[in-house]
Amino acid sequence: MEINNAQRAQILTEALPYIQKYSGKIVVVKYGGNAMINEELKSAVMHDIVLMSLIGVKVVLVHGGGPEISGMLKKIGKESVFVDGLRVTDAETVEVVQMVLAGKTNKDLVNLLGTVGGKAVGLCGLDGQMITAERLDDVHGYVGEITNVDTTPILDLLEKGYIPVISTVGCDSEGNVYNINADTAAARIAGELKAESFISMTDIAGLMRDKDDPESLIKKINVSEATLLIKNGIIQGGMIPKVECCIDAIRQGVQKVFIIDGRIPHAILIETLTDEGIGTMFVG
Numbered sequence: 001m002e003i004n005n006a007q008r009a010q011i012l013t014e015a016l017p018y019i020q021k022y023s024g025k026i027v028v029v030k031y032g033g034n035a036m037i038n039e040e041l042k043s044a045v046m047h048d049i050v051l052m053s054l055i056g057v058k059v060v061l062v063h064g065g066g067p068e069i070s071g072m073l074k075k076i077g078k079e080s081v082f083v084d085g086l087r088v089t090d091a092e093t094v095e096v097v098q099m100v101l102a103g104k105t106n107k108d109l110v111n112l113l114g115t116v117g118g119k120a121v122g123l124c125g126l127d128g129q130m131i132t133a134e135r136l137d138d139v140h141g142y143v144g145e146i147t148n149v150d151t152t153p154i155l156d157l158l159e160k161g162y163i164p165v166i167s168t169v170g171c172d173s174e175g176n177v178y179n180i181n182a183d184t185a186a187a188r189i190a191g192e193l194k195a196e197s198f199i200s201m202t203d204i205a206g207l208m209r210d211k212d213d214p215e216s217l218i219k220k221i222n223v224s225e226a227t228l229l230i231k232n233g234i235i236q237g238g239m240i241p242k243v244e245c246c247i248d249a250i251r252q253g254v255q256k257v258f259i260i261d262g263r264i265p266h267a268i269l270i271e272t273l274t275d276e277g278i279g280t281m282f283v284g
Helices: 005-022 040-053 067-075 091-115 152-159 184-191 223-231 237-253 265-274
Strands: 026-030 060-062 119-123 131-135 144-149 163-167 170-171 177-178 198-201 220-223 256-261 278-281
Touching: 005 265, 026 040, 026 177, 026 184, 040 060, 040 163, 040 265, 060 091, 060 152, 067 091, 067 144, 091 119, 091 163, 091 170, 091 177, 119 152, 131 177, 144 184, 152 163, 152 184, 177 278, 184 198, 184 237, 184 256, 198 265, 220 223, 223 237, 237 256, 237 278, 256 265
Parallel strands: 026 060, 026 198, 060 163, 119 163, 131 170, 198 256, 220 278
Antiparallel strands: 131 144, 170 177, 256 278
C-alpha cells in the first residue's frame, strides 16, 4: 500500500505521544517463534528494535532458539524430547544449548542489529552470573528454575546506549549450566528491571476466548481475569505457561504486558507506537 506525505506526517503525529511516553523507559522484548526463522520478519524485528532505541527507548531483547537447537541436535544424531512443553536436557544436550544459544544465535542477532544501525552487545545468563538457577526436576535434567537475576550487566549496557541481547542459559554456584525457558526468563528479567512494558512475540494473534475463532481475541485483560480463564480451561496447553509469565511480570512490577503476533511485520512498532495496537494487553 502506497502512502503519501500527508499520511506519513499523520503516522508520525500519532506516534509522538507514545514516543514521549516510552522515551527513557525500559521495554523488554521476548523474541522467538516464526519471527526468528522467517528472514523478512527477522529483518522487520531488528529494524523495529533499532528504531525504538534511536528514539530513546531502552530495549532489552531476550531470545529463544528452539528450532536452531533441535537442528543442531539432529545433526549430531540426537533426538529432541519434550515433556510438558520443555526440552529434556541431558549433559550432552545442555552443551549444545549453550553453544547454539549463547554462541551462534545470540551473536547472529547482535550482528544483524549492527547491520541496521543498532549498537548491541550479547549476554547470556552465565555472564556475571546474571541468571542463577537450580534443577527444575529429575525428569527434565539440566532445565533450570530461576533462583536469582542480577540486572547489573543489563543496566550497565543500557546506561552506555547499547541494546542488550540476552540468551537464556543459567548457572548455579557449582558451575552447572542450565537451559532456561525463554518466556520465563524474559518475564523475570522484565520484572527485576521494573520495565515499562514486556512484549512477548508469539505465533498467534494473542489471547483468544475460543482458540479456533480469531474474532474472539481479547484485546485487554487484567491479571485476575486471566487467572480465572486458566482455572476454567479457556486458556489451555502451550498458552498456559506464556500467560502465567505475563501474570508474573505484572505482579513483579511491569506496567503493561503484551502478547503479540510476531508473524505480522513491524508488530512491535504497531503495538508500542500506535493508537490501534495489536494482540492482547495485560494490566494489573
